[in-house]
Amino acid sequence: MKVLNIGDLSIKLPIIQGGMGIGISMSKLAAAVANEGGVGVIAAVGIGMFEKDYARDFIEANIRALKREIQTAKEKTNGIIGVNIMVALTNFSDMVKTAISEKVDIIFSGAGLPMNLPEFLTKGSKTKLVPIVSSGRAAEILCKKWKQLYDYLPDAFVVEGPKAGGHLGFKREQLDNPDFALEKLVPEVVSHVKPFEEKYNKNIPVIAAGGIYTGSDIKKIMDLGASGVQMGTRFVTTDECDASRAFKQTYIDSKEEDMEIIQSPVGLPGRAIRNEFIEKINRGEKKPVKCPYKCLKTCNFEKTPYCIFAALMSAMKGNFNGGYAFAGSNAFRSSKIISVKETFDSIIREFKEAVSVK
Template identity: 50%
Template sequence: MGVQVSTATLAGAVAECGAAGTIAGVGLGYGTAENDADYPGASRRALKDEIRKVKVATRGVVGVNLLGALSNFDDLVRTATAAGADFIASGAGLPLSLPELAEGSRACLIPIVSSARAASIIIRAWKKRYDRRPDAFIVEGPLAGGHLGFKPEELQPCAPGRLEAEVAEVLQVARDCERETGAHLPVIAAGGIFDGKDASRFFAMGARGVQIATRLVATPECSVAQAFKDLYISARAEDVVIIESPVGMPGRAIRTRFIDRVLAGERVPFKCGYQCLRTCNPATAPYCIAQALFNAVAGDLDDAVVFAGHNVSRVKDIVPVRQLLEGLVRETLAARPLFS
């Protein structure tokens, strides 16, 4: 979860429980002393630092999530793999050059897709160019938080069962690939998975994992400002909105004063020292998404975009990561017979 929502403390706590922790690699240079002078250098050093911190704290599995649209994507993939990230997960664009950038590292490469078509294109391109296949796919559906690989009209309202349908199609693509290569290609479902019943539905279909984001914000280990967590706990279903992001994709967020201004068509002026997204034109962008997300983490909610998943209104308490994950595992195991 970017910008700076899923940092070393949260990713390390998740990894300590035996799950895979993810450090968000986007926007780590924001708020550092070198921010204005050398944003790519500040991002690189901050990412290296986050990975080192977590590697000292845990021997569990910790990887990095990097948006394909980042201008410094190549640099950050190389930085993450050199610093020992166990995996690189990448979405917001097809990560077609990922194997080349990660060459020589032992990191697992995990594209994030929102359709079977995207999964097939990646498999074919990586086979042709690099003779390698993805180590897993994360399939993200329309109920996820943050940037979404769907058209705005597909998100309001979200079609029920959409993630299930996507997962089924990507599983088919993965199985074809497994038959060809003889190697496993696990599929991980993401977006709106709130409890063990949700998770067990995807495991029963053949998914090998689920990715959880929203619920992990409401934990003591998540390093965002208390105001960010309080907004999660007080959010009602009707407070969750879809915005157009300068990334060039829609995003799901909780309504704030800032979002009301943006939804009303206001342009929020900003200074851009470094064009951090290839897809953003600072001259025409209505606001700076990196700054707005950074404001959220710092607790300045009136000037913030606070990303959240569709199910955020079901989050009621701050729960330690271990308690949350052990509860999810228990619920998943208990629900499993219902679906097998």
């Protein structure tokens, strides 16, 4: 595998661990991935829900929690640490400002186009800005707007395909459409970004995400022009993943037919592992709940049948009566819980085997 360069950051292995919320990828997983030469990523979404004063002081609880997780990760590694911050968060600006003030290496931002992300950079800041997009057109729009408004170009792009876990940036009918497959999206984004690289003499690597599970998958997508990959699902069933053992076990126990596309309360399709909680939703048995704070801009909490944040946090803790697990399309391939180091060793071995096949 080639080294991935994002600005002046040199990433030994071109593997970025996906930012998985709520509480799935925190400092423990991120530091372990960074120690193996990849990019460890902390998910900012709902990070304050673990604080006692979350309902009373939503803003401060999230800021405090993010600061602590970044600092804890940095104490455990000298590697590269990123933060995933969804544009759809109502506290998006506070999370971005906090990540930059804590000198995080990279901010990954999707669930909407982060049109104003560069405005939060402070003088002397070295934090890299990497939008997550689902089309070449979106990448081009961001390049144009950022250059026009801030004289700044994205340091890289993550292009996320329809096989990813969690909320998806596609319409439901696009998920199985070959025209929106990751294998088509990667060359498309690369071609839209290339003119900006050439005009402004700046390297803007494209990182592929969604459905990438093995080293062979990495080789295939890099042969199509990706400079690196983002992987989430593969790292869930590791010792260091911050989720409960019960959460990890639901991946191991799942079958391919259990991977279900649901309609999230936030108005987007999402991929999850089917369980009784989801079945109750489908039967219309869940009722709206009170919301202590409007966490997501797109959530109509007065009409939604359940709180997506509460459901994901319950699952993370192993309570599947109150929630469900988001998962990528390959979650059913998980067979056992191993260390992050063993996971990297396996991925590298798979990659080398794929390279040797002629």
